[in-house]
Amino acid sequence: MQVLRTPDERFAGLPDWPYAPRYHELTDAGGARLRLHYVDEGPRDGAPVLLMHGEPSWAYLYRKVIAGLVAKGRRIIAPDLIGFGRSDKPADRADYTYERHVAWMSQWLTALDLKDLTLFCQDWGGLIGLRLVAAFPERFAGVVVANTGLPTGGGMTDGFKAWLAFSQSVPQMPIGMLVNGGAARDLSPEEVAAYDAPYPDESYKEGARQFPALVPVTPEHASVAENIEAWKTLERFERPLVTAFSDGDPITKGGEAPFQARVPGARGQPHVTLHGGHFLQEDCPEDIVAVIDGLISRRA
Template identity: 50%
Template sequence: MNILRTPDDRFENLPDFPFEPHYVELDDGIRVHYLDERPERPSGETVLLLHGEPTWSYLYRHVIPPLVAAGHRCVAPDLVGFGRSDKPADRFAYTYQSHVDWLRETVFDRLDLRDVTMVCHDWGGLLGLRLMAEHPDRFRRVVATNTVLHAGDQGDMGPFYAQWLQHSQRVRPFSAGQVVATGTVTDLDPAVVAAYDAPFPEEDHVQGARRFPLLIPITPADEAAPANRKAWEVLESLDTPFLCAFSDRDFVLGQAHTTFRERVPGAKGLPHTTIVGGGHFVQEDQGPRLAQIVDDFIRSAAR
């Protein structure tokens, strides 16, 4: 497998990103990058922050500091094909199952994370909730923000998905920064837009981002649909606390939180939150607010 690695100088002097890089190497030789920020006075809680399409751990730069200040360890991996993680050049190396396997090997086999509070956004939920269903004993609680877990039985995906599918496959060049800028309420500084583009210096590096929209199960016959249906069966049996913190101006997923609130037992009776003033990439618009919601959720369980 031809594996590409974004040059380190692409990540120099990024705005509001003082974090040290950490790496693990997977069995297939792929190197995965992650942030691991630890407090001086630990609370004993580990928060796993999972990004989605087409972002990387940079997305959580305004979420991590408040959580660390509150005493929580924050681990934020870059999915394979994104951020400072390696990028297979063959677009067909990116399958739904390979992403699940890469993430499992990273957070469980290499980092041995346990008793996790998972914050999952966008594809972070499509992958993280699969892991939770397959390894429920590893998770203490979940905060789902602007995410889904499609299993091919959700019906019409709507006009946005059709437009995004066409755009993601045809646009040249593919700009992750422009995608993020379109999905936020606030105007992004050009340096921030450039930071989201930093992982992708050439077309060969962007194959993972182009593949994600094609991997979403849209019919029951799709490759990942059976495994996701099985994951839903598990989620519908779990009482692990499951909080929805979706933003009010997410034109991508809208009211997707309703499904989780209705079907997941662990979501019953919790103070689900609508984050006002947030677009799809709520971490950009309301990062500290999301951090507060996560911290409050953790602390409410301790009371």
């Protein structure tokens, strides 16, 4: 496996990003070593919150959520998925599979021995994060699900169909522009540049290219069986699960319904619809902080 590593200087001086990088080295099933980056901020004895990003963003997406939750005394852990942010990036698209991503993040989660977690997950942060909940339900005290899903081959929205076609055909993938286009507000040029920072050239973007094609939206996709099994665990998950989808995301519109209907822990919870686009972390970070902090406070 050929592995690329973004030079550190690409991440110097990013706006609203004072967080020190932390790293954990994974061993892939094939023996390759991969360095995974994560942020770990706030008091060590604070209630731990796991923030999982998706495609094609990185932990920078949560910069204001991190600050808001740390101010409330919570401990925040925000990893970069392999292929994104400051984490290592396999250079071959074939090296990226759904199950490999789950295995990589499972290895990281258990190596750090994270427990009593409140998960906030969006986009692929949900496709992977909810698999972690299903694999290690005892490690999670609560879940907030936003603009994501756990698909089992049942089709796709028109919004996702358009995104899939674009992502597989555009000659140069404009990462920062895509995040800007997926938010309801206009990002500053400096913020757009921060999303481009992990990718010195197109060779670093194979993970971002591959992710849309991995979403199991047809019965023929890989990982359909694994997601069906994960749903069986979620259908027994009784700890609180809150949905916080946005009102302006054509890709995941209506995706809160299966969670509210199928997860026992979702019953009676104060589900909310937040204002924003697909990347609602850019549009309503204060509201996200309130939802996460509220879930933790209700458990206390």
